[in-house]
Amino acid sequence: MKIHIPNSAFIGNIDPFLRGIIMSEPEELEITANESWISVHPVVLSMIAALGLPVKPENIRCETLTAKSAHYLERMGLFKFLGINSGMQITEHESAGRFIPLAQIKTSDELSQFITDIIPLLHLTPPHVEAIRYVVSELVRNVLEHANSELGAIVSAQYHLKSNMIRIGIVDTGVGIKKTINQSHSALTHLAAIQLALTPGITGTTDKEGGTEFNAGAGLFFIKSIAKVNRDFFMIYSGNAMYKLLKSKTHKLYADPFKDKHSAGDEFPLWQGTAVGVDISLDATHEFATLLQQIRDVYAKTIRERKHNKYRKPKFI
Amino acid sequence: MIHIKLAPKTGSFAENKDIARDIRLHEIIPALEKEREVIIDFEHIDAATQSFIHALISDLFRKFGDEVLDQVSFKSCNETIQKIIMIVIDYMQERT
Incomplete structure (x- = not known):
């Protein structure tokens, strides 16, 4: 496999980075x-860590990084995660308020502990905390319940002071999403599966409205809605689709x-699994209760319409 | 009547669905089967995820029907938690 880390890869301009990943060998x-x-x-760091984790450290080659800002990779724990020495000498700074280094979460209890541990590190006010822990909890639980991933979830986050944003x-x-969704629905492509996974009330665990006792098919719709209302970026990449x-x-x-205003494609390198990136602007964090009211309206209307579409129709001859 | 305090089990952020399922299976459903009223108390909980609330109450609608709302009450919910409970209750009633 080959990965090139570009000078800039955020959700808005991440496409070239994704297209440049070589998955062979x-x-x-x-x-x-x-x-x-x-x-x-x-999300770029989490992807590199996820790809590199199963690879023996002696089979990972990382060229000498000359960019001064490459220290960021060291401080986010990428090389420690991969078990290789970057050769960089840096002073470890207190991470409070700036970033959450790469972490691997494999169980429900580890997730609860992770959320408890990270929130104080961010030094944020309650309205901001609410959206962040919500997003982390729902997305990581999706991985633990649906992904069947030996590695669990690879998580990292950074607070950008200049933009006052958590990424x-x-x-x-x-x-991957297609296999999960197709347990109960029919998605011919990875992109169609992503579309279904983002639709409220659609879960891979059942085709019945209301979901199962444990899954409703609402998690990703909630996350996308948080991003939409706050006018933030959100991306989801699975299989060959983003x-x-x-x-x-x-x-x-x-x-x-x-x-929604979006871009989408299904000609990306095949990602075995799912990668999700979210931005949460702390300046614009919409009142969570107001957002939930909007979600409530759309959710109920969607189920009503879907149910109506399933009604048997009379034959007029 | 049975009074279930969630906070000692969930902490201030109720997100662990395994805990929600345990409370439902071992406390809420047995009480409802004995036709007792249930109070689910959210005191000291400042937030919950939709997944947690779904795991806690959605199956009550399947097992006891929409009338289960006559037997179950939700105590000390802040506005956000109330909204999430209402979302779950809405879609569980819409599904039938």
């Missing part, structure tokens, strides 16, 4: 990077993710 990993500057979204990356190398929620001027929520 999975027992080896070669990492190269921009010589002058490295500034990337945590979160949660990645797994499990079965859906990206773009910033829009409207707060209006749609059940169908393809009605």
Whole structure:
């Protein structure tokens, strides 16, 4: 496998980074990077860590990183995670208020502990904390329950002071969305599976409205809605498909993710599993209760319409 | 009547679905089967996820029907938690 870390890869401009990943020869990993500057979204780091974790450290080649900003990779714990020595000498700073280094979460209890541990590190006010822990909890639980990933979830996050924004990356190398959704629905492509997974009330565990006792099919719709209302980016990449929620001027929520302002494609390198990146702007964090009211309206309406569409129709002859 | 305090089990952020399922299976459902009223108390909980609330109460609608709301009350919920409970109750009633 080969990964090139560019000078910039955030959700808005992540497509070239994804297209540049070479997935062949999975027992080896070669990492190269921009010589002058490295500034990337945590989802990029989580992806590199997820790809590299199963590879023996002696089979990971990382070129000498010359960009001064490459220290960021060291401080986020990437090389420690991969079991290799970057050769960088840095002073470890207190991470409070700036970033959450790469972490591997494999159980429900580990997730609860992770959330308890990280929130104080961010030094945020309650309204901001609410959205962040909600997003982390729901996305990681999705991995633990549906991904069947031996590695569990690989999580990292960073707080950007200049933009007053938290960026979160949660990645797994499990079965992917298409396989999960197709347990109960019919998605012919990875992109169609992503579309279904983002639709309220659709879960891979059942085709019945209301879900099962344990799953409702609401988690990803909630996350996308949080991003939409706050006018933030959100991306989800699984198989060869990537859906990206773009910033829009409207707060209006749609059940169908393809009605939101978005970009989507299914010609990306095949990612075995799922990668999710979210931005949460702390300046614009919408009142959570107001957001939930909007979700309530859209959710109930969607189920009503879906139910109506299943009504048997009379034959007029 | 049975009074179930969630906070000692969930902490201030109720998100662990395994805990929700345990409370449902071992406390809520047995009480409802004995036709006792149930109070689910959210005191000291400042947030909950939709997944937690779904795991806690959705199956009550399948087992006892929408009338279960006559037997179950939700205490000390802040506005956010109330909204999430209402979302789950809405879609569980819409599904039938």
